[in-house]
Amino acid sequence: MGEYTWKEHSIPENQGRILLLVALGVIVTMFTIHVTDTMQTGASFSSSTASSSLAHRNSNKFNLQKELDYSVAKAESYGFFDDISQKHWDLHKLRVKERENHNDEHLGQRSKMVFMDQPNAWYQNNWEPDFSCKHERRVGDLGAGSRWVCDPHRIPRVAQDRVDNGGNPCLIYTVGNMGNLKFEYKLREMLGKETCEIHVFDNSYHFDKYKTMDGLEGVQFHPWSLEGSHKTTNARHYMTLQETVEALGHKKRVIDIFKIDCEKCEWDTFRDWFNSDVVMMQILVEVHGSPNPEANEFFETMQKFNYVTTHKEPNTHFSGGRCQEYSFLKLAPEFFNF
Numbered sequence: 001m002g003e004y005t006w007k008e009h010s011i012p013e014n015q016g017r018i019l020l021l022v023a024l025g026v027i028v029t030m031f032t033i034h035v036t037d038t039m040q041t042g043a044s045f046s047s048s049t050a051s052s053s054l055a056h057r058n059s060n061k062f063n064l065q066k067e068l069d070y071s072v073a074k075a076e077s078y079g080f081f082d083d084i085s086q087k088h089w090d091l092h093k094l095r096v097k098e099r100e101n102h103n104d105e106h107l108g109q110r111s112k113m114v115f116m117d118q119p120n121a122w123y124q125n126n127w128e129p130d131f132s133c134k135h136e137r138r139v140g141d142l143g144a145g146s147r148w149v150c151d152p153h154r155i156p157r158v159a160q161d162r163v164d165n166g167g168n169p170c171l172i173y174t175v176g177n178m179g180n181l182k183f184e185y186k187l188r189e190m191l192g193k194e195t196c197e198i199h200v201f202d203n204s205y206h207f208d209k210y211k212t213m214d215g216l217e218g219v220q221f222h223p224w225s226l227e228g229s230h231k232t233t234n235a236r237h238y239m240t241l242q243e244t245v246e247a248l249g250h251k252k253r254v255i256d257i258f259k260i261d262c263e264k265c266e267w268d269t270f271r272d273w274f275n276s277d278v279v280m281m282q283i284l285v286e287v288h289g290s291p292n293p294e295a296n297e298f299f300e301t302m303q304k305f306n307y308v309t310t311h312k313e314p315n316t317h318f319s320g321g322r323c324q325e326y327s328f329l330k331l332a333p334e335f336f337n338f
Helices: 013-068 071-076 086-097 119-124 152-164 182-191 205-212 241-248 266-274 294-304
Strands: 137-139 147-149 170-175 196-201 220-222 254-260 279-288 307-314 323-330
Touching (some): 071 086, 119 307, 119 323, 137 182, 152 170, 152 182, 152 254, 170 182, 266 279, 266 294, 294 307
Parallel strands (some): 170 196, 254 279
Antiparallel strands (some): 137 147, 279 323, 307 323
């Protein structure tokens, strides 16, 4: 064998150049593809991020609008709530939408009929509050005769708004006081003595002493109580609500508070509350016992006429829970469109 030399196995110069150019071309192509893919991925990521960011900003903007929008609550409460945002108003609506009127889970679908002969047990299982008033007040201090009122500080403004729009001023009816007027005293102190026109209906022997009570100037007293229009009597000291409204010239009026504790007359008169040519915004009533079928019909009627229940309190002092004090607030039909 001859002597080994490098030239025997070296690549020709021209061929080497060609291979070098091919290799450089491959590298450039691969680099170009990598850069292009990176740019496309980055553009896609950037686009996705931008879309997500835009959606987030739109969501924040929508939530902010709901936080600042008080118009829905105001419209759906007849002007009563003028400082509740739509966001929080929606929570009120959701609560009413999801309310349960009866304890069906444990007593079955006839829960509303179980224990009707035991009112304290029946009220434990039926008709709970479904709405909350942030600034509700127990008007009249503690003890019997006082009632929970939904945000009483709003009443003067709403009443003045009515007057400014050609309506009537504040009007209050209280029925069955039995000589106890601490609710009326406290309400006048809270709202102002000249703010509301107050009418007290009491056919008891306590009526005569009202004339000697100080600090109730302007309060009007009437020596009758209410009876139902579906079974009127010849009793001297009773009138129907329709007769009462007509006698006092209150047709077409708004009654801002209707407080009634007339020892079971609520079961005979509640239908008249909605067909006497007046509109009652807040109804404060003590219900006595749970007669069948009136008790369920009473609460069903309240909901039918767009009232929410803002408070429920058992009378434990005098009835061991057989009587209950309820507070109702009227809202616009639109509130119940879920």
